[in-house]
Amino acid sequence: MENQPVVLIVDDEPTNLAVLGDILEDQGYEVIAAVSGEGALATAKEMQPDIVLLDINMPGWDGYETAQELRQCADIRPVPILFLSAQNDTQSKVKGFSVGAKDFITKPFQSEELLARLCTHLELDRLKTSLELEVTKKTKELTESHRKLEGAFKESLRLLSVAGEYRDIETGLHTRRIGEYARQTALLLGWGKADAERLQIAAPLHDIGKIGIPDTILLKNGRLTADEWDIMRTHTQIGHAMLQSQSDSKMIQYSAEVALGHHEKYCGGGYPDGLQGEDIPISARIVAVCDVYDALRSVRPYKEGFSHETSVRIILEGDEIAKPEQFDPVILALFEKNDHVFERIFDEFQD
Ligand SMILES: [Fe+2]
Secondary structure, three states: OOOOOEEEEEOOOHHHHHHHHHHHHHOOOEEEEEOOHHHHHHHHHHHOOOEEEEOOOOOOOOHHHHHHHHHHOOOOOOOOEEEEEOOOOHHHHHHHHHOOOOEEEEOOOOHHHHHHHHHHHHHHHHHHHHHHHHHHHHHHHHHHHHHHHHHHHHHHHHHHHHHHHOOOOOOOHHHHHHHHHHHHHHHHOOOOHHHHHHHHHHHHHOOHHHHHOOHHHHOOOOOOOHHHHHHHHOHHHHHHHHHHHHOOOHHHHHHHHHHHHOOOOOOOOOOOOOOOHHHOOHHHHHHHHHHHHHHHHOOEOOEOOOOHHHHHHHHHHOOOOOOHHHOOHHHHHHHHHOHHHHHHHHHHOOO
């Protein structure tokens, strides 16, 4: 018979081994035997049995010690251990179960009962093993599906941010840069990798509300009138409303927070709500610095692209475009100390 279960029998009495071995072999089991606990450990390592029948009273290691050694040995697959002993008292049985035995059969035994119990434990172990394998397989599949789904979700958000800016900037590079500046700034602030990456995904959607701004204003060649500016400023609320109302996803809600708050000013006087200081979400305070730096560096129909040095000077010292007090001072200090990081990102994501 192929693949018959391998039974390790352990008893210091050769006669017992012979009797037990005959009973088991008659039923088609492959039998291996050991006359001591120490011998059982060596045999188990080499032969990897499917089940162990173990005597208790033996010279050297007794059955309890042997069971513990078998359980703790990393080189032996954890298989059912059944005690087979003349000791019939409750204390011995309890001790046997406490060292990991699955059953306790008293000698003298009825061979039918022994075989029935052996068969039950082998079947339970087979089911347990196959269940574990199935769980491992399904967990792996689920992890892979989750990874793919998350990748697809992030890619969708990235494309959405590109779509949002396609009418005026026509490249995904601005949004990519914003994400990367924001991620690096978050890391510099001491955020964990996962939180920084969450902001990296949310930040590029800051201007998604521009989808709702008419071409005549968004693409206007020349200065906007006061009324046009009022409409332009609504891109923060449009973006927020669009994102917030369309999905319960935490990621989308986070993006909505950035979209709403990225033109607020730390000193007050920003839009849409004129919030101040830490009333402005930290995500939006980070994106505010990133957005202004990138806008200063970039060529627009109405302006040249400033050098890194000029852009840093404008942010740190201020002029009519931006004032340092509009930014979170902690983030500004980090920007001043690490402006080369911003320069590197701008240079890296170019056409
Ligand atoms: Fe904006």
